Amino acid sequence: MPIPFIDLKAQLAVLEPEIRRRMDAVLAHGKFIMGPEVAELETDLAAFAGARHAVTCASGTDALLMPLLAWGIGPGDAVFTTPFTFIATAEVIALLGATPVFVDIDPRTYNIDPARLELAVAAVAAQDPTLHPLPMTAMTHKLKPKAVIPVDLFGLPADYDALGAVAREHGLLVLEDAAQGFGGVYKGKKAGALGAAGATSFFPAKPLGCFGDGGAVFTDDDALADVLRSIRVHGKGGHKYDNVRVGLNCRLDTLQAAVLLAKLPAFPGELDARDAVAARYGAGLAGLPGVTLPVVPEGCRCAWAQYTLSLAGHDRDAVAAALREAGVPSMVYYPKPLHTQTAFAGLGHAPEDFPESLAASARVLSLPMHPYLAADVQDVVIGAVGKALQG
Numbered sequence: 001m002p003i004p005f006i007d008l009k010a011q012l013a014v015l016e017p018e019i020r021r022r023m024d025a026v027l028a029h030g031k032f033i034m035g036p037e038v039a040e041l042e043t044d045l046a047a048f049a050g051a052r053h054a055v056t057c058a059s060g061t062d063a064l065l066m067p068l069l070a071w072g073i074g075p076g077d078a079v080f081t082t083p084f085t086f087i088a089t090a091e092v093i094a095l096l097g098a099t100p101v102f103v104d105i106d107p108r109t110y111n112i113d114p115a116r117l118e119l120a121v122a123a124v125a126a127q128d129p130t131l132h133p134l135p136m137t138a139m140t141h142k143l144k145p146k147a148v149i150p151v152d153l154f155g156l157p158a159d160y161d162a163l164g165a166v167a168r169e170h171g172l173l174v175l176e177d178a179a180q181g182f183g184g185v186y187k188g189k190k191a192g193a194l195g196a197a198g199a200t201s202f203f204p205a206k207p208l209g210c211f212g213d214g215g216a217v218f219t220d221d222d223a224l225a226d227v228l229r230s231i232r233v234h235g236k237g238g239h240k241y242d243n244v245r246v247g248l249n250c251r252l253d254t255l256q257a258a259v260l261l262a263k264l265p266a267f268p269g270e271l272d273a274r275d276a277v278a279a280r281y282g283a284g285l286a287g288l289p290g291v292t293l294p295v296v297p298e299g300c301r302c303a304w305a306q307y308t309l310s311l312a313g314h315d316r317d318a319v320a321a322a323l324r325e326a327g328v329p330s331m332v333y334y335p336k337p338l339h340t341q342t343a344f345a346g347l348g349h350a351p352e353d354f355p356e357s358l359a360a361s362a363r364v365l366s367l368p369m370h371p372y373l374a375a376d377v378q379d380v381v382i383g384a385v386g387k388a389l390q391g
C-alpha cells in the first residue's frame with residue numbers, strides 16, 4: 001500500500017460514527033444554511049481558541065478577506081505580508097485594490113521577519129526602496145500602512161510579540177493567517193487569537209479540516225464580529241433583505257459545521273499525535289548532513305500542518321525523486337514565492353528582492369505528516385530520507 005502524504009481515511013475510520021450521526025441530524029432537520037450546528041460550532045471554536053468570537057465562513061480565503069473588508073482596506077493602502085506563503089494570503093489584499101508589500105522571512109522559522117517589517121514600513125513612508133524593496137505602486141503613490149498579515153507557516157505561530165510592537169508603533173492592524181496554524185500556541189495564547197483578527201481554514205488537508213471548503217475568523221472585538229456576520233450574508237442589516245453594506249455570500253454550510261463538531265473533540269489528541277510524529281522525525285533525522293530540521297522556538301507549539309526539511313546541501317528535486325521511487329510521497333510548499341508569481345508581476349519585484357524566501361523555495365521538502373502516521377511507517381520514511389540523501 002502506498003504511504004499517503006495526509007491520511008484522511010485513517011481519521012475517518014476512527015471518527016466515522018460520530019461524523020455520520022452529526023451529518024444525519026442535519027439531513028433530518030434540513031436547515032442546510034445557518035442551521036443550529038453553525039452557532040454550536042462557533043461557540044466551541046471560540047472556546048477552543050480563547051477568543052470572544054468565532055465567525056465561520058466558506059473558506060480560509062474568505063476568512064482573510066472579511067476582516068480586511070470590514071476594516072475598509074482598499075486602494076492606497078499598504079498591507080504587509082510574507083511572500084513565502086500560499087497565494088490566498090496576498091490575493092485578498094490585491095482583490096480589495098490595496099497593495100501587498102512583501103517582507104522577507106526569518107529563515108529559521110519561515111515566518112515574516114519583524115525587523116524587516118520595521119524597515120518595510122519606513123520604506124513605504126519615505127517612498128525609499130533603498131531601505132527595503134518596494135512594489136512599484138509604493139513609488140508612484142504614497143501608500144498608507146494599514147495592516148500586516150503574519151502567516152503561521154507549516155503550523156508554527158509567527159513572532160507576535162515582536163510583530164505586535166512594530167504594529168503598535170505604526171498603527172497597523174494585525175490579521176493572523178492561521179490557516180495552517182490552528183491548534184498551535186504562542187506564549188500561552190492559541191493560534192487564531194494572536195492578532196486583532198485571526199483567520200483559519202477548514203480545507204480537508206489542514207490540521208482541522210472538514211469535507212469541503214470552510215473557514216473561520218476569530219476576534220475579541222465585538223463590533224468587528226458584528227460586521228463580519230453581516231458581511232458573510234451580503235452585508236445584511238436587521239434582516240436578509242436589509243442590506244447596509246456591500247458584502248459576500250460566504251457562509252459555512254451546516255453539513256460542514258456538523259463534520260467539524262464531530263472532529264473538534266478529537267483535535268487536541270490529534271495535536272498530541274502530531275507532536276509525537278514530529279518528535280520521531282526529529283530523532284530519526286537528526287544529524288543528517290545538509291539537512292535543517294524544523295525548529296519550534298521556546299514558548300511555541302506547532303500544529304504541524306507540515307513537517308518541512310530544508311535541504312541546503314542537496315539537489316532537492318533529486319531527493320524527492322528518490323523518495324518517490326521508494327514509495328514515499330513528499331511535497332514542495334512553496335516552489336515559487338509570491339513576488340515571483342505571474343499574478344503579482346505588476347508589483348515589479350525581482351526574484352532577489354526577498355532572498356530568504358527565494359532560497360527557502362528552492363530548498364524545502366515536506367514529508368508525510370498526519371496524526372495517524374504509524375511509527376513503523378514513519379520509520380520507513382526516515383530510512384528512505386537517509387538513503388535518498390546519499391544518492
Ligand SMILES: *Cc1c(COP(=O)(O)O)cnc(C)c1O
Pocket residue numbers: 059060061062085086088089151177179180201202203213214215
Ligand atoms: C490554505 C491556506 C489559505 C486558504 O485557505 P482556503 O480554505 O483554501 O481558502 C490561506 N493561507 C494559508 C497560509 C493557507 O495555507
